[in-house]
Amino acid sequence: MLTPTRKRLMRDFKRLQQDPPTGINVAPQDNNIMLWNAVIFGPDETPWDGGELILALHLLSENICEDEQLYV
């Protein structure tokens, strides 16, 4: 069922595909818009410089502003 949350996520994803921000790469996992893979490049002059942060973003609820879990 295409809820407003899912529509919003699809829209965000399309926007990210067309013009991805420089330090971040993110996409939903195969056919599950509520579970995303993300890679954040270590910003310069930080302890993460030269590395990548690999994250899984799990959206738990249909209300997009609540209940997100982030796994590193």
Add this chain to the structure above:
Amino acid sequence: MPEEDLIDIKFRLYDGSDIGPFRYSSAATVDMLKQRIVSDWPKGKTIVPKAANEVKLINSGKILENNKTVGHCKVPFGDVAGAVIIIHVVVQPSLSKTKAEKKVDDSSKKVMCSCSIL
């Protein structure tokens, strides 16, 4: 008519600039993409990869492995056929940045008292 499995790929660098787009068949491997990036690296950048193994490619929230093919990295929900895929490029020089500015703290200064016997 058979559809050609050609994919347009643009590479986005650390400073926001792009290389490409290049057209690849979906059977091309990630390693081939890396070779192309190294040979086509734009001039005038502060960081330049010397070899393909210094380059990491990231797409769909994952770091791409050398032996995977381009077709394998297809984006989920990719309903836009013929669109350009943008892959992020990270360069990790094999020698870490020379931290020649390592400051040696002089905190080991010995405090010396001198007594003079008059």
